[in-house]
Amino acid sequence: MTVKVSLPFDKDYVTQFSQGLNEPDWMKTLRLNAFDKAESLEMPKPDKTNIKDWNFTEFKHHAEGEKIESIHDLPFELMNLLDHEKEQQNLIIQRNHTVAFSSFDKKLEEQGVIFTDIQSAIRNHGNLVEKYYMTDAVHVDEHRLTALHAALMNGGVFVYVPKNVNISEPLQTIFWQEDPEAALINHVLVVAEENSSVTYVENYTSNNKDVKSSANNVTEVIAKAGAKVSFGAVDNFEAGTTVYTNRRGLADRDATIEWALGQMNEGDTVSENITHLLGDNSHSNAKTVAIGRGTQKQNFTANITHFGKGSDGYILQHGVMRDKSSGIFNGIGKIEHGASKSNAEQESRVLMLSKDARGDANPILLIDEDDVTAGHAASVGRVDPMQLYYLMSRGISKFEAERLIIHGFLAPVVNQLPVEAVKQQMKQLIERKVY
Amino acid sequence: MAGSTLEIKDLHVEIEGQEILKGVNLTVNGGEFHAVMGPNGTGKSTLASAVMGHPKYEVTQGQVFLDGENVLEMEVDERAQAGLFLAMQYPSEISGVTNSDFLRSSINARREEGDEISLMKFIKEMDEAMDTLDMDKNMAQRYLNEGFSGGEKKRNEILQLMMIKPAIAILDEIDSGLDIDALKVVAKGINEMRNENFGCLTITHYQRLLNYITPDKVHVMMQGRVVKTGGPELAQRLEAEGYDWIKQELGIEDETIGQKA
Numbered sequence: 074m075t076v077k078v079s080l081p082f083d084k085d086y087v088t089q090f091s092q093g094l095n096e097p098d099w100m101k102t103l104r105l106n107a108f109d110k111a112e113s114l115e116m117p118k119p120d121k122t123n124i125k126d127w128n129f130t131e132f133k134h135h136a137e138g139e140k141i142e143s144i145h146d147l148p149f150e151l152m153n154l155l156d157h158e159k160e161q162q163n164l165i166i167q168r169n170h171t172v173a174f175s176s177f178d179k180k181l182e183e184q185g186v187i188f189t190d191i192q193s194a195i196r197n198h199g200n201l202v203e204k205y206y207m208t209d210a211v212h213v214d215e216h217r218l219t220a221l222h223a224a225l226m227n228g229g230v231f232v233y234v235p236k237n238v239n240i241s242e243p244l245q246t247i248f249w250q251e252d253p254e255a256a257l258i259n260h261v262l263v264v265a266e267e268n269s270s271v272t273y274v275e276n277y278t279s280n281n282k283d284v285k286s287s288a289n290n291v292t293e294v295i296a297k298a299g300a301k302v303s304f305g306a307v308d309n310f311e312a313g314t315t316v317y318t319n320r321r322g323l324a325d326r327d328a329t330i331e332w333a334l335g336q337m338n339e340g341d342t343v344s345e346n347i348t349h350l351l352g353d354n355s356h357s358n359a360k361t362v363a364i365g366r367g368t369q370k371q372n373f374t375a376n377i378t379h380f381g382k383g384s385d386g387y388i389l390q391h392g393v394m395r396d397k398s399s400g401i402f403n404g405i406g407k408i409e410h411g412a413s414k415s416n417a418e419q420e421s422r423v424l425m426l427s428k429d430a431r432g433d434a435n436p437i438l439l440i441d442e443d444d445v446t447a448g449h450a451a452s453v454g455r456v457d458p459m460q461l462y463y464l465m466s467r468g469i470s471k472f473e474a475e476r477l478i479i480h481g482f483l484a485p486v487v488n489q490l491p492v493e494a495v496k497q498q499m500k501q502l503i504e505r506k507v508y
Numbered sequence: 509m510a511g512s513t514l515e516i517k518d519l520h521v522e523i524e525g526q527e528i529l530k531g532v533n534l535t536v537n538g539g540e541f542h543a544v545m546g547p548n549g550t551g552k553s554t555l556a557s558a559v560m561g562h563p564k565y566e567v568t569q570g571q572v573f574l575d576g577e578n579v580l581e582m583e584v585d586e587r588a589q590a591g592l593f594l595a596m597q598y599p600s601e602i603s604g605v606t607n608s609d610f611l612r613s614s615i616n617a618r619r620e621e622g623d624e625i626s627l628m629k630f631i632k633e634m635d636e637a638m639d640t641l642d643m644d645k646n647m648a649q650r651y652l653n654e655g656f657s658g659g660e661k662k663r664n665e666i667l668q669l670m671m672i673k674p675a676i677a678i679l680d681e682i683d684s685g686l687d688i689d690a691l692k693v694v695a696k697g698i699n700e701m702r703n704e705n706f707g708c709l710t711i712t713h714y715q716r717l718l719n720y721i722t723p724d725k726v727h728v729m730m731q732g733r734v735v736k737t738g739g740p741e742l743a744q745r746l747e748a749e750g751y752d753w754i755k756q757e758l759g760i761e762d763e764t765i766g767q768k769a
Contacts, residue, residue, distance in 0.1 A: 458563050463600040464610070466560050467672060468588035468617035477613065481604025481651070 080221075081130050084108055087224055090135070094192055097199050103206075107213045107223035117216040117317075119343050121401045121433060122372035127341055128315045129218060132256030132286045134225060138168025138249070147174075153501075154247055154276050156494045163188060163244045169255045170227045181240060187233035188244050191260050194231030201233060205264055210293035210321045210349075218317045222258055222289045229260035229290075234269040234300075243272040243305075243491040250288070253281035253313060261292040265300035265328075272491045274305035276498075281313035282339075292320040296328035298352060303331045305490045307499050312339040312367070319345045326352030326381065333489035336363040336373065337502045347376040350384035350415075360389040362486040364506045365398030365430065375419075376405040379412040379445075388419035391482050393507060394430035401433045406440075406447060413444040423453040424482055426507070479507055510704040511538010512575050512591050512675035514559075520569035521551075521558040528554045528765050530732035531570065536676055539704040543718055543743060544711045546729035547751055549764035552711045553597060555729070556680040560594040561587055574676065589618055591675030595665035595682050601653040607664065608634065608648040611671050618672070637670040640700060642693045658685035666697040676707045683717040695720030715747035728754055730763040 087108050091101040116124060141147060144155060144162070155162065163181070165188070166174040172190045181188070187198060194202050207213050213223040230246050250257050257277070265271055277288070288310060296302045302322070310316055316338050322330040330348055348357040359375050377386030390402045406417030417440070423432030436449035456478055464474035480487075483503055490496045514536045521529035529551050536542050544552050558565045559572055561584040572579040574590050582590060602610070611634065616624045634648060641663045653661055662682055669677055679698070683691055698708070698721055710721060718726075718740070726742040727734045728751070736742065736754055745753075755763060 457600070460600045460602055462561070462563055462584055463596065464602070464613075465584035466588055466594055466596070467610075467614035467668065468585055469613050470585050470617065471583070473613065473617070474585075477605050477610065478602060481602055484604030 080111060082134065082225065096195055099199075099203050100195055103213070104224050104226075107220045110214050111217055111220035111224050114214060114217040114220050117218055117343070119372040119374065119401070120403050120435065122343065122370060124343060128285055129221065129287050129289060129317060133252060133254040134227060134256060136169035136252040136255040138171045138173045138251060141166060141168070141174040144174060150278065151247060151249065153498050154492075154494055156492055161242070163242055164246070165190060165230055166247045166249060167228050168249045169252050173249075178242070184238050185235040186238060186240060187231060189231055191226070191229035191231050191262065198231065198233070201264070202231060202262065205262055205293065205295055206260070207291075207293070210295065210323050211291050211319055218289055219291065219319065222260070222291050225258050226260045227256075227258045229262070232263040232271065232273055234265045234271045236266040237268050239270045240272070243274050245492055245495070246275045248275060248277045250277070250279035250281070250286070250310065250314065253279070253284035254286050256286050257288045257290060259290040261290070263292070263294045263302060263304070265296050265302050267297045268299040269297075270301040272303040272305070274491050274495055276306070276495060277308045277310055279311045279314050281311045284313045286314045288314050288316045288318070290318045294320070294322040294330055296322065296324045296330050298326040298328060300325070301329040303333075303491065305333045305495065307335040307490070307495060307502070308338050309502060310338045310340055312369070314338070314340045316340060316342040316344070318342070321346075322348040322357065324348065324350050324352060324355035324357060327354050328352060329356040331357070331489070332359040332361070333486045334361045335486050335490065335499050335502070336361060336371070337499070337506065338371070339367070339369065341369060342371040344372070345374045345376070347374070347378070348386070350377060350379045350381050350386060352384075353381040354383045355381050356385045358387045360486050360489060361391070362483040363392045363400060364503065365392065365394045365400045366396045366506055367398060368396070369398040371399070372401045372403075374403040374405065376407065377417065378407040378409065379415040379417060380409050381415075382412055383414040384412060385416045386418070388421075389485055390421040390434070391485065392423045392432060393426060393479055393482065394423060394432045395426035395507065397427070397429045399431035401435070403435045403437065404449065404451070405437045406449070408440045408442050408445050408447065410441040412442050415442070415445045417445070417447040419449045421449075421451045422482070424479065425453065425455055476508070479503070511707055513537050514592070514676045514707065514709070515573040516555075516559065516570070517572070518570040519555070519558065519567065519572065521554055522566045522568050523554070523564055527568070528732055529558065530765070532732070532734055534709075534727060534734060536707040536709050538675065538707045540707050540725065541702070541721060541723045542709045543723035543726045544709060544729055544734075545713070545715070545726060545743060545746060547763050548713070550729045551732040551765050552729050553680050556594055556678045556711055559678060560584065560592060585617070588674070593669055593672060593674035593677040595669055595677065595679040597680040597684065599653050599661050599665060601651075601656075603651050603654050605652045606649050607652050610652045611668060614668065614672055633671060637667050637697070640670070641667055641697050643667065659687070659690045662686055662690070662694055666694050670697055670701065673701075675705065676709070677701070678709045678711065680711050681713065682710070683712055683714060691717065692720060715743045718743045730754070730758075730760055732765045735760070
């Protein structure tokens with residue numbers, strides 16, 4: 074028996090929404106099929122976190138965002154995310170559900186690079202998007218939230234890098250949930266063709282401390298043979314927003330996908346980051362850092378699954394938990410049969426700053442092949458008293474010593490964020506959340 | 509009077525309920541270099557750690573003064589700010605904190621707010637000190653002690669000593685694990701510190717370090733106490749003859765701290 078759930082929207086709404094955006098038939102059909110599934114599929118069941126009562130259905134589905142004529146008109150918090158000395162920004166600012174500002178290097182456009190909002194991409198590059206949109210990486214019918222995402226997707230960006238094109242400057246997006254009730258249901262699709270390379274960084278931000286909303290975001294990164302994708306993100310939704318985020322990568326032969334995820338949400342969060350190393354000698358480095366405070370509940374899964382021979386996967390998860398927050402970190406290295414000479418490494422560490430906080434580090438290795446190497450390290454504990462002693466023995470106060478140790482603990486992601494301003498903003502976020 | 513004075517009086521120290529130091533008396537004045545020698549397990553490193561305030565060591569009796577101030581009432585950072593420094597035998601590794609950020613924080617911790625060392629001056633001083641210690645410049649940007657070899661850690665301790673310029677330094681087995689060339693380099697760094705405002709207490713197993721850092725006074729520790737004090741000639745005799753003659757002279761059978769006095 075399938076359990077029907079009440080969704081806040083009906084099929085007519087989805088049809089009208091799709092038509093209103095002038096979407097092609099394939100997209101409308103995908104949405105409607107997904108809508109049917111959303112009614113019957115189960116919710117995802119993240120390990121050790123019960124999300125039964127979390128809000129993924131009450132929100133405002135569409136809110137316009139006012140245009141921004143110049144980046145000098147941005148609010149202060151958003152200004153801080155930009156490297157202002159740069160003349161050319163490859164930048165998209167999505168305000169609620171519409172693009173408020175965009176700028177893109179003409180030279181990259183001439184080389185065939187696409188960097189545009191997802192709706193424009195569906196209209197103007199339909200064939201390309203259709204080929205990759207929820208086909209190979211994330212599937213519509215994984216659970217209710219992926220289906221709901223597909224049915225109600227209302228924002229996001231599309232990045233396409235043609236064969237042999239190497240983009241040196243990062244592409245940056247800011248997703249700004251300005252309306253406190255608006256739900257970002259963003260789809261970010263990054264396709265890097267053979268031997269291309271791109272660095273992409275995104276920021277999510279909102280201000281809804283008390284007003285309830287939700288976010289349901291899916292990212293798909295497709296790295297073709299020899300391609301390299303560096304993906305950086307700082308998620309910073311306020312406490313009112315309940316977040317589901319699913320970032321998935323597929324790496325072909327000799328391809329590399331690097332993730333640097335700063336998970337700085339204030340609200341309850343489920344985050345999945347899964348990479349499939351499909352091709353021989355493919356590589357992924359998946360780094361996540363997170364901070365929990367208040368009564369926040371968060372669940373993070375980092376999974377690298379090896380299919381290709383000689384594939385190399387490295388997972389790092391570092392979490393800082395304070396107050397009564399809880400953070401579950403699942404690190405999964407999976408080596409499929411046939412993926413010989415592969416290497417799966419992972420490190421999950423949780424630093425507890427209060428006795429009422431809860432932290433779990435669950436490293437899991439699933440290995441179905443003999444000729445491989447693998448390793449994991451996990452720890453949950455307080456700030457090391459010997460480290461404190463060492464720093465204090467140089468005259469550094471206990472407070473400052475702890476501060477240095479915590480910043481150091483979270484540095485693996487901070488240092489890898491490609492835009493200096495985003496790096497600095499992340500440091501400030503850490504500062505604000507920890508002290 | 510030039511420099512500072514560190515006075516250790518009748519110091520008794522326990523670790524996990526076992527008494528290790530059983531009444532140490534020692535005074536180091538600015539301008540003086542002292543060496544504490546002795547076989548393994550006689551309490552030398554415990555002395556260094558207890559004076560600095562290592563969390564595992566409990567002082568049960570006795571006093572430590574720096575220029576008359578009660579050191580044992582101070583937190584670890586306050587001891588450092590008062591002018592104490594310990595070059596540790598096993599310095600912690602701290603990931604994500606660069607050596608240079610750490611050093612700058614350490615220097616600024618001893619300065620007033622608004623009087624922080626300028627970046628230019630800091631870099632210049634660090635470059636000079638690293639040259640003296642024959643250190644690779646990229647060590648400044650590496651994470652504090654992370655992945656450092658034994659020798660690199662020792663040099664890094666002396667780099668901190670040279671940059672922080674304490675009034676009294678305790679060097680805990682700074683020579684262990686160093687080859688002779690590295691030992692000479694480290695000694696050069698320490699000798700550059702020599703002046704009437706700087707006092708130093710060097711803890712070592714081996715006399716060979718003292719060939720390069722000539723001590724004014726040599727103390728021998730056994731059974732958790734200083735059992736003999738002399739000049740540099742004492743270290744030379746220990747090198748030539750070992751410790752047995754002292755044990756005989758004092759009627760000590762087992763010099764380690766496990767024994768009842």
